[in-house]
Amino acid sequence: ETGVTQTPRHLVMGMTNKKSLKCEQHLGHNAMYWYKQSAKKPLELMFVYNFKEQTENNSVPSRFSPECPNSSHLFLHLHTLQPEDSALYLCASSQEELAGAETQYFGPGTRLLVL
Amino acid sequence: GDSVTQMEGPVTLSEEAFLTINCTYTATGYPSLFWYVQYPGEGLQLLLKATKADDKGSNKGFEATYRKETTSFHLEKGSVQVSDSAVYFCALSDLGSSNTGKLIFGQGTTLQVKP
Numbered sequence A: 001e002t003g004v005t006q007t008p009r010h011l012v013m014g015m016t017n018k019k020s021l022k023c024e025q026h027l028g029h030n031a032m033y034w035y036k037q038s039a040k041k042p043l044e045l046m047f048v049y050n051f052k053e054q055t056e057n058n059s060v061p062s063r064f065s066p067e068c069p070n071s072s073h074l075f076l077h078l079h080t081l082q083p084e085d086s087a088l089y090l091c092a093s094s095q096e097e098l099a100g101a102e103t104q105y106f107g108p109g110t111r112l113l114v115l
Numbered sequence B: 001g002d003s004v005t006q007m008e009g010p011v012t013l014s015e016e017a018f019l020t021i022n023c024t025y026t027a028t029g030y031p032s033l034f035w036y037v038q039y040p041g042e043g044l045q046l047l048l049k050a051t052k053a054d055d056k057g058s059n060k061g062f063e064a065t066y067r068k069e070t071t072s073f074h075l076e077k078g079s080v081q082v083s084d085s086a087v088y089f090c091a092l093s094d095l096g097s098s099n100t101g102k103l104i105f106g107q108g109t110t111l112q113v114k115p
Helices: none
Strands: A004-007 A010-013 A018-025 A031-037 A044-050 A053-057 A064-070 A073-079 A087-094 A110-114 B003-006 B011-014 B019-021 B023-026 B031-038 B044-050 B056-059 B062-065 B075-077 B086-094 B103-105 B109-114
Touching: A004 A087, A010 A018, A018 A031, A018 A087, A031 A073, A044 A064, A044 A073, A053 A064, B003 B086, B003 B103, B011 B019, B019 B109, B023 B031, B023 B086, B031 B062, B044 B062
Parallel strands: A010 A110, B011 B109
Antiparallel strands: A004 A018, A018 A073, A031 A044, A031 A087, A044 A053, A064 A073, A087 A110, B003 B023, B019 B075, B031 B044, B031 B086, B044 B056, B056 B062, B062 B075, B086 B103, B086 B109
């Protein structure tokens, strides 16, 4: 399944670095999402974009900055992160439907380690 | 608010054993219910879903029935294989609440199947 791709797959960065995660969906969907998956915690929704507009910011610290230039691409810009930000960052996309039963399609994730 | 509770893992079974992973939910609106699976090193994949009460979702030998009276969506499989070893996530999407379009995940249950 290559509908949603994420790069890089692995990233190690220092607390003073600036890096970006990239997500691309090839499914023609209109909504994209960033999730954080930490060990022994439920998936945490971070941001939602619908038709390139941010519709959800789930109280995410400002050191995480999303960007959605078009419906197919989503970025997560990282700066001055903390070690506790180390996690798997998952991107997903969906086609919003009135029925509200849309399926989200996930990318493989970027494994981030902050030193 | 809306929430999903799964049985804690890990669940360890022998090949060909019967599997049940419990999932219960609380929701204020009209949720759709999902099971996602995450194989090692990969992102989440939709396993099955049900959009209304008494619906049964099924895929790859897995089944789950939407039980409104018990607010449950338990995952079952009659005969597990080693290849089913993964983390299973129960989730809901609630059309009738402020969480429209958002997936609320349980904490995940790790399944280990031994030969």
